[in-house]
Amino acid sequence: MMRSISEKLFLLMLLFPTLSFAVTLDEMFLHFRKCEFSDFYYAPWDTSQPIKPYFSERKLTPYDDKDGLYYFDIKDSLFGVPVSRLVVPGTSQFVAVVFDAPLNKVHAVLKRRFHTNFVDFAHIVAGKPVLDKYDDGVTGKSVLYCDLREFD
16 A cells, blocks of 8 residues: 655654654745744854754754855755755754755745745845745756845
8 A cells, every 4th residue: 555755754754753754944944925934043152052943953954054044955845845954044044945846836835825826036026025936957847945135
């Protein structure tokens, strides 16, 4: 008998409860529609603050950092859509999630979840989430991001 992925994950969590994590992407991105992130950043230089649970629980370290942003390769899901990459603020005001799914699929899931359309790249506005194709040489990916930086 074939089991769905969610059934397999449920069984794994029953057998190995340490695989479940206290913090999920769904929780961290709950207010993404408003580009509001409560306490979501990566600051390894700040020894007075522990590394955020999402990163420490999974033992994640960035594969790159530049311009105040940290880049993570991950295997997770957000609102039921597979995710392969996160871009997290350190000192910059930008957050992005790369989905392993085409733009039309992600758009349908997010529209159903949030009951709204997201801004496309051609109509970018600071502080509004943008959904666009992700071009890393691999087709079938999309990116959702919030850019709160001020533009000149």
